[in-house]
Amino acid sequence: MEKKKGSDVMERSTVLHRLEELYKGHKKTVGYYAIRNDFLIGGNKIIRPGRDRLVWYENDWERWKKPTERAEEIIDVLEKLDLQYEVGNDAPRGGMLGRWIKVTTKLK
Numbered sequence: 001m002e003k004k005k006g007s008d009v010m011e012r013s014t015v016l017h018r019l020e021e022l023y024k025g026h027k028k029t030v031g032y033y034a035i036r037n038d039f040l041i042g043g044n045k046i047i048r049p050g051r052d053r054l055v056w057y058e059n060d061w062e063r064w065k066k067p068t069e070r071a072e073e074i075i076d077v078l079e080k081l082d083l084q085y086e087v088g089n090d091a092p093r094g095g096m097l098g099r100w101i102k103v104t105t106k107l108k
Contacts, residue, residue: 008084012107016040018081030070031077039103047101049074069096078103 023032038044049071057066071087078085084104091098
């Protein structure tokens with residue numbers, strides 16, 4: 001588990017304003033939705049980038065869901081927002097679906 005430096009306490013409106021400024025014009029990215037919906041609105045401190053993000057793939061005869069690993073994009077956004085976070089993996093063999101990001105910055 002690695003811990004990153006950032007602000008200890010931050011206003012919710014400040015984080016939302018920085019996020020809106022960072023994603024001005026293109027808000028349909030995984031990093032934007034993970035921080036805004038899971039952390040700011042949903043109140044979840046733990047973001048699971050592989051387990052919660054499924055992408056549909058299809059070819060001529062079948063269609064299936066596959067998890068995508070977008071942790072690096074989410075971590076990049078957290079660093080730009082100056083938020084503290086921890087990264088870990090709780091999968092038995094260290095797989096993609098066990099990766100988690102815990103935001104440790106407290107919101108007022």
